[in-house]
Amino acid sequence: DAKTTQPTSMDCAEGRAANLPCNHSTISGNEYVYWYRQIHSQGPQYIIHGLKNNETNEMASLIITEDRKSSTLILPHATLRDTAVYYCIVRPGLRTTSGTYKYIFGTGTRLKVLA
C-alpha cells in the first residue's frame, strides 16, 4: 500500500489560498487519494478525493500531478476555522476479503491560519 509524506506544519494568512502538498510516489494506478481534516480534538472530516483528474467541491480543490506521484489540496480562501490537521491518505487498491478498505492515516500537516 502506498505511503504518503506531508510537511509537519504550515502557516497561511487568512483570506489567502492554502496549498497543502502530499507526496505519494509509490501510488498504484487504481489507488485513490483522499483528504481529511481534524479540527482541534474532533473526529476527522472528509474533504475530497480523486484518482487522476483534478477535483473541486464546496470545500476545496484537489490537484493531482500527471504522474500521480504527488497532489496538492487547495483551500482557496482560508479562514481561521480552517486551522486543523490535514491528512492525505492513499486508499488501497484492493479491498479486504470483507469488501472494505483499510485506510492508513499518517500524522498529517498541521495548518495554522493566521489573522
Next chain:
Amino acid sequence: DAGITQSPRHKVTETGTPVTLRCHQTENHRYMYWYRQDPGHGLRLIHYSYGVKDTDKGEVSDGYSVSRSKTEDFLLTLESATSSQTSVYFCAISPGQGNEKLFFGSGTQLSVL
C-alpha cells in the same frame, strides 16, 4: 456528526479493569471501524466490522476485542486495560458499495491509571 454517537465521551479507569466503549450509528451503514489516536502516531486502525457478527483485525488489535450484535452498535472492549491503552478512541462508519468515505464520531478520551 453523521448520526454517530460514542459513549462514554471521557473515562478514567485503573490498570487491569475491563472497559467497553460503545459506538452507535443511525445511518444503517454497513462498515464500522475503531481507531485510536496518539501523539506522533496519527490514527491507527484497531478493528473493523463489515456486518452483524462480522469483524476483522486492524493494525493494532492486540489487547482489544470487538462485537457487533446489531447493525447500529459496535463495541470495543479492553479486557484488562493497560496504561499503554490510554488514548483517544474514534469510531467511524462507511456505507461502502461505491461510497468509501469515512464518517467519524466525536471520540472517547480514555485514561488508564
